[in-house]
Amino acid sequence: MTNGLGTDLTSLAFLSNARTRSISPENFTGEKGRGGMADEGCGAAAARDLGRGWKVSPCVSIPPHTVFTMADFRGQGAIKHVWLTDSSELSRSLILRIYWDDSETPSVEVPACDFFCCPDFKDYRQLSSLAVCVNPGRGFNCYWTMPFRKGFRMTMENLADQAVSLFYQIDLVLTELPPDTAYFHAQFRRVNPLPYKEVYTILDGVRGKGSYVGTFLYWGVNNSGWWGEGEIKFYLDGDGEFPTVCGTGTEDYFCGAYNFDAHGRYNEFCTPYSGLSKVSRPDGLYASQQRFSLYRWHVTDPIYFDADLRVTIQALGWRSGGRYLPLQDDISSVAFWYQDAVCGGFPPLPDRDGLEIV
Numbered sequence: 444m445t446n447g448l449g450t451d452l453t454s455l456a457f458l459s460n461a462r463t464r465s466i467s468p469e470n471f472t473g474e475k476g477r478g479g480m481a482d483e484g485c486g487a488a489a490a491r492d493l494g495r496g497w498k499v500s501p502c503v504s505i506p507p508h509t510v511f512t513m514a515d516f517r518g519q520g521a522i523k524h525v526w527l528t529d530s531s532e533l534s535r536s537l538i539l540r541i542y543w544d545d546s547e548t549p550s551v552e553v554p555a556c557d558f559f560c561c562p563d564f565k566d567y568r569q570l571s572s573l574a575v576c577v578n579p580g581r582g583f584n585c586y587w588t589m590p591f592r593k594g595f596r597m598t599m600e601n602l603a604d605q606a607v608s609l610f611y612q613i614d615l616v617l618t619e620l621p622p623d624t625a626y627f628h629a630q631f632r633r634v635n636p637l638p639y640k641e642v643y644t645i646l647d648g649v650r651g652k653g654s655y656v657g658t659f660l661y662w663g664v665n666n667s668g669w670w671g672e673g674e675i676k677f678y679l680d681g682d683g684e685f686p687t688v689c690g691t692g693t694e695d696y697f698c699g700a701y702n703f704d705a706h707g708r709y710n711e712f713c714t715p716y717s718g719l720s721k722v723s724r725p726d727g728l729y730a731s732q733q734r735f736s737l738y739r740w741h742v743t744d745p746i747y748f749d750a751d752l753r754v755t756i757q758a759l760g761w762r763s764g765g766r767y768l769p770l771q772d773d774i775s776s777v778a779f780w781y782q783d784a785v786c787g788g789f790p791p792l793p794d795r796d797g798l799e800i801v
Contacts, residue, residue, distance in 0.1 A: 447616040448588060448624075460619040466514045467611060468500045485608065494679055502610040505537075505601040510557055513611055517594040520617040525585045527555070527611035532565050535798040536603040544593040544628050546785045553631040554798060555599065557777050559583035560720060560738050562661045563800055565682045565729075568721040571713045574657060574740045576778075585654075587779070589627040590620055602795045605671075625653055625781035630789050633797065634771040636665060637758050645675075645754040646778035653782030654753065655746035662735045663773030663800075666760055669702050671772055673757030680750045688746060693756065694719075697737045709735075734800075740779075754778060 445454050447461025470478035481487075485498025506513045531537055532633075538560050541551035558561045560570055561577045570577040576584040589595075601607050630646060637643055645658060655677065664670045671693030676686035690696040694703050700716035703709050709722045716739070723734040746752075762768035792798070 445620045447677060448590070459618075460568075461520070464516075464520075464615040464617060466516065466613040466615070468503050470603050472515075473514070473613075473615060476687040486546065491590070492742055498600075502608050502679065505599060505609055507601060507604050507606060509610070510598050510600045512596065512598050513609075514595065514597045514613050516591075516596075516615070516648050518617050518619055519592050519602075520614060520615055521591065521620075522589040522595070523586070524612070526663070527579055527609065528653055529610065530608040530731065531554075531603060532603075534800045536795070537607065538600040538602065538634065538792065539608075539622075540598045540600070541589070541594040541627075543591050543785050544595070548786070548788045550785055551629040552789050552792060553629050553777050555583070556659040557631055557659065557661065557775065558629060559585060560659045560736060560777075562736070563616050563685045563721075563723065563734070566721065566723050568711070568736075569713075569721045570718070570738075570740060572718060572740060573742055575738065579773070587627055590624045591626075592620060602798075606644045618720050619784045620714075626784055626785050627779075627781055627785055629777055629779050631775070631777050631792065633775040633793055634774075635663070635775075635797075636771040637774055640769045642755045642757050643774045644775070645756060645776045646751045646780070648748070649748070649752040649780065649782065649786070651782040651784050652749050653747075653752070653780055655748070655752060655780045657777075657779035658754075659777040660697075660735075660737045660756075661775040662737065664733045664735070664770075665772050666768070666770055668760050668768075670758065670760050672761070672767060673761035675754070675756040677746050678751075678753040679746070679748045679754075682753075693737075696756075713792075716742055733775075752780070779796075 445457045445459045447459045449723050464473040466473040473652055477641040481495045481500035484736040485502045486498045490499050535554040538745040539553055540549040542549050567581050574586055673693050675690040675696045677688035679687045703719050711719050711722055719737050721736040725731050758770040758772050760768040760770050
């Protein structure tokens with residue numbers, strides 16, 4: 444009998460004592476037998492001839508500069524799937540936060556679009572991977588298993604000057620967690636531009652035992668030419684100047700090769716574990732800089748650490764004489780990891796102007 448946490452095609456055939464719950468604007472509490480009971484909501488006018496139970500509350504409206512609580516759930520189990528979409532026309536105007544158990548600090552604090560690897564709403568592309576899918580038209584899905592022992596709280600902050608309609612569904616499994624179950628974390632960072640000869644930090648300050656499971660990068664290039672000669676480095680458990688894990692190049696880490704070049708151009712690809720999911724190309728007028736969306740999921744090859752973790756990546760191109768050129772690019776990242784305790788807090792997010800993609 445399975446506990447409902449780890450499911451695959453084989454485990455589906457076995458019985459379980461786990462219980463399924465779902466939180467959405469049609470059932471804010473996720474209680475059993477209480478979905479679709481709304482008398483009021485954004486769909487009430489459309490359902491006026493049909494009445495209660497006929498899609499009365501499929502979404503919520505979040506006022507400008509307001510934090511909305513999507514879920515505040517008590518119990519033990521794990522989030523297994525999150526789906527959402529929204530009416531926002533501004534990239535990075537919505538901030539997703541998740542708090543585990545009774546923590547007052549979030550373990551997930553990421554612009555919602557970056558959490559789903561789609562930071563630029565104006566240039567939507569489909570993304571198909573094991574951990575994250577972005578489906579037509581702009582349906583955001585994540586399949587990370589996110590355990591909680593006492594409960595969790597999920598919020599969405601609207602930084603925009605206008606209200607945003609948010610549609611969402613959070614699917615849970617209620618079950619007893621094994622003692623060695625870790626907490627899910629995701630952290631956003633951005634540097635624009637990266638100072639000359641400095642290394643971009645994807646993650647730092649992690650203390651505890653855990654595993655690093657994924658990277659999303661959104662890379663805006665400020666030079667012509669190839670930009671991905673830099674190495675990613677994982678500093679584990681007291682590493683000093685030199686890391687334990689050192690990559691060989693940016694495209695190599697994201698499981699590509701030779702500049703992602705196929706037939707003289709960047710070639711987008713989406714696979715279960717890695718991808719160059721989007722290349723934003725110049726339009727010949729105002730959109731002059733190339734931007735790249737890249738993801739890498741360490742599903743079969745997690746980076747394990749016992750005490751601490753730091754992750755960096757270099758930004759390198761080429762200059763005359765076959766020499767490396769340290770780049771000053773616009774780099775954003777989301778780091779995904781599990782650790783044995785809820786983290787103690789993240790560096791402050793950039794303000795709205797610091798988040799904006801222009």
